[in-house]
Amino acid sequence: MKIGELAKRSGLSAHTIRYYERIGLLPVADRDAGGRRDYDADILVWIAFLHRLKTTGMPIRDMRRYADLRAKGDHTAPARQQLLRAHRENVRAHIADLQAALLVLDTKIDTYVAAEKRTQNHDDRDARNPAGARTARLGRD
Amino acid sequence: MKIGELAKRSGLSAHTIRYYERIGLLPVADRDAGGRRDYDADILVWIAFLHRLKTTGMPIRDMRRYADLRAKGDHTAPARQQLLRAHRENVRAHIADLQAALLVLDTKIDTYVAAEKRTQNHDDRDARNPAGARTARLGRD
DNA sequence: CCTTGACTTAGAGCATGCTCGAACCCCTAG
DNA sequence: CTAGGGGTTCGAGCATGCTCTAAGTCAAGG
Structure with a gap:
């Protein structure tokens, strides 16, 4: 080829x-x-x-x-195994890290969803204050 | 500060x-x-x-x-939420990928362990052929 | 025979994300 | 008042991992 x-x-x-x-x-x-x-x-x-x-x-x-x-050659097999073991641990740690981040992201997204709902209710009942203080937290992070 | x-x-x-x-x-x-x-x-x-x-x-x-x-400001909240949702999906996909890789690594490491054991037995019972064909697969990947 | 297109090399250039150096300023403690 | 240890800017340099260009070679089909 x-x-x-x-x-x-x-x-x-x-x-x-x-x-x-x-x-x-x-x-x-x-x-x-x-x-x-x-x-x-x-x-x-x-x-x-x-x-x-x-x-x-x-x-x-x-x-x-x-x-x-x-x-x-074959006599390096133990060293290669060791390399892979070390890498496996890195991957494991990385997965754990990403999973933790996923929780943070989910929480944050939920916050946006909740804020959206509050704004919705707010607009429904009090359209004169669309940029009201109750949603100001959104600009923080 | x-x-x-x-x-x-x-x-x-x-x-x-x-x-x-x-x-x-x-x-x-x-x-x-x-x-x-x-x-x-x-x-x-x-x-x-x-x-x-x-x-x-x-x-x-x-x-x-x-x-x-x-x-x-606040009016960009939906766009930010969207960004985070997209990112969350990337992270999810990345985790899945890493988990698949973990399986591959585990399998590979097991192969090395198994080969080690075979070499061990082999050496014990037939010390005249320490680089025998039964372990040659180790050099392949 | 000649064109076409895949191959060859050495080396330059690029995208990302920092990291550092040079030259200078300014506040505080001895 | 002077030395030290912050801070400032601008811009160059670096590490990683490609990606591409230039100039040339070679094999096969029309």
């Missing part, structure tokens, strides 16, 4: 694929007779895994470390 | 506080007699909220939009 097809299949651009090779995330590709990169289909599995790591916030330097270990 | 103290209390650096003011995330601060920024304590609440938005992945341009709406 040439770089253009790999780009289509992996979702990366050809530019990005070359970039990833340059920085050591992808193995140096084999070349065909004309000197073009020629990929084996299983590179897609590795790219998908890299994508997972990326979307879960692993910086490229850590992905490189993992890739380097992988390239060094 | 002067900028140095706000920096300590908010966790932002004074540099960052000025930067946030410049780009419109923080309101233009009042000045004291000597022309220095003088803050009211409740700016901390706003900064904490910004921090939430930031750690949940909202780009600065969206935070600015929210800040701008806030500055325009």
Whole structure:
């Protein structure tokens, strides 16, 4: 498979694929007779895994470390495992953080909904004071 | 409160506080007699909220939009609510993504653990073939 | 044979979000 | 009154992760 097809299949651009090779995330590709990169289909599995790591916030330097270990052979398995364990903990912590934020957002949205209702009632019964003090809290945050 | 103290209390650096003011995330601060920024304590609440938005992945341009709406007064409340709803959905989606990734990581880590055990047994019973084919899969990803 | 289009390289440029340096000002305590 | 430790502005610089340009090579179809 040439770089253009790999780009289509992996979702990366050809530019990005070359970039990833340059920085050591992808193995140096084999070349065909004309000197073009020629990929084996299983590179897609590795790219998908890299994508997972990326979307879960692993910086490229850590992905490189993992890739380097992988390239060094089986005896680096414990180190790779350790890397993944550390990353898993980061992801866990991140999820916890996001869940806490979700509560805050929900509360805040509820506040807006409640204020909306108050304004509604207010307008219904007292249209002469549409910017009344009872809704002034909305401007605070 | 002067900028140095706000920096300590908010966790932002004074540099960052000025930067946030410049780009419109923080309101233009009042000045004291000597022309220095003088803050009211409740700016901390706003900064904490910004921090939430930031750690949940909202780009600065969206935070600015929210800040701008806030500055325009109560009638922008529906727009702000809408912004937060959209953000909440992003956060939800992000959480789902991370949870899926967590499963992948757990599976992968388990694979390493299992391979380790196999190597262990193998070494115990057949120390002449420590790099045997049964663990070669480890180099694949 | 010649055009077309995908490929090659090195290196510049961009978007985001800070982070820092330089040069200067001003208040307070010793 | 003078040194120190804030503060001020403007603008450059940095880290990350791409993204694109320029100039050129190469293979295949009309």
